[in-house]
Amino acid sequence: MVRTSSPVVRLADTVVTEIENQILDGALRPGDRIPSERQLAQDFGVSRPSIREAIQKLVAKGLLVTRHGGGTTVTDKLDAPFVDPWQDMVKDHPMLHRDILEVREMLEGQAAELAAQRATDVDLARLDQAFEVLDQAYASKDLEASITADVAFHQAVAEASHNVFIGHLTASLMRVIHEHVHNNLKHSHTRPTQWEHLRSQHRAIWKAIKANQPNKAGAAAKEHSIYIRESIENNALDAHRRVSALRRAGTH
Numbered sequence: 001m002v003r004t005s006s007p008v009v010r011l012a013d014t015v016v017t018e019i020e021n022q023i024l025d026g027a028l029r030p031g032d033r034i035p036s037e038r039q040l041a042q043d044f045g046v047s048r049p050s051i052r053e054a055i056q057k058l059v060a061k062g063l064l065v066t067r068h069g070g071g072t073t074v075t076d077k078l079d080a081p082f083v084d085p086w087q088d089m090v091k092d093h094p095m096l097h098r099d100i101l102e103v104r105e106m107l108e109g110q111a112a113e114l115a116a117q118r119a120t121d122v123d124l125a126r127l128d129q130a131f132e133v134l135d136q137a138y139a140s141k142d143l144e145a146s147i148t149a150d151v152a153f154h155q156a157v158a159e160a161s162h163n164v165f166i167g168h169l170t171a172s173l174m175r176v177i178h179e180h181v182h183n184n185l186k187h188s189h190t191r192p193t194q195w196e197h198l199r200s201q202h203r204a205i206w207k208a209i210k211a212n213q214p215n216k217a218g219a220a221a222k223e224h225s226i227y228i229r230e231s232i233e234n235n236a237l238d239a240h241r242r243v244s245a246l247r248r249a250g251t252h
Helices: 007-025 037-044 049-059 080-092 095-118 121-140 142-162 164-176 178-189 192-210 214-250
Strands: 062-065 070-075
Touching: 007 037, 007 164, 007 214, 037 049, 049 062, 095 121, 095 142, 095 164, 095 192, 095 214, 121 142, 121 192, 142 164, 142 178, 142 192, 164 178, 178 192, 178 214, 192 214
Parallel strands: none
Antiparallel strands: 062 070
């Protein structure tokens, strides 16, 4: 006699799959607290025992973490193994800066190209919103708002590519190079021509994706990434020259 799984287990597996999809799609992000059992049962139209079983399965898989008194959250382990060691490595080894920025060029170019091909109406609406926030931040020359909006815009493009790994890698990469992004925008903030150039580059990426022009979108994103890399390298060179000049001045 063949045994069949109980309805509770089958429903729990359905919930597991749906929550995994939300994590993969970025609807649930590392550190996000998931809703209560009661809310999840209502959302999925299943019993609370089914929800409890699903959560136990996801905890066993390492995708959710349950803390006493702290609820259940999405693990950060999907990103942490990549982010944690590389943040210190990139900070301590300048020769890695160019390497990781070259990876950004490849990743963002591909993301924009795929987004122009695959973005849904929902993706485009989210991208419109991200670009509007970014453009307004640049227009007002609000540095901190621009940094936050810049990262959000590129993440929106990555997620519109509908490639799970591009979405997660972009999020991880932006955390690794956050200090570079911050310093570069801080430097450009004092130079109106550079500031407006960055603003126009983002607009070009946004327009190409909306116009379903993959080649143009990929080229615009790559041009932007190359410009960022060259700006960061030039900033580092300028800083080195200033330090050298001060040292020489101190010897006279």
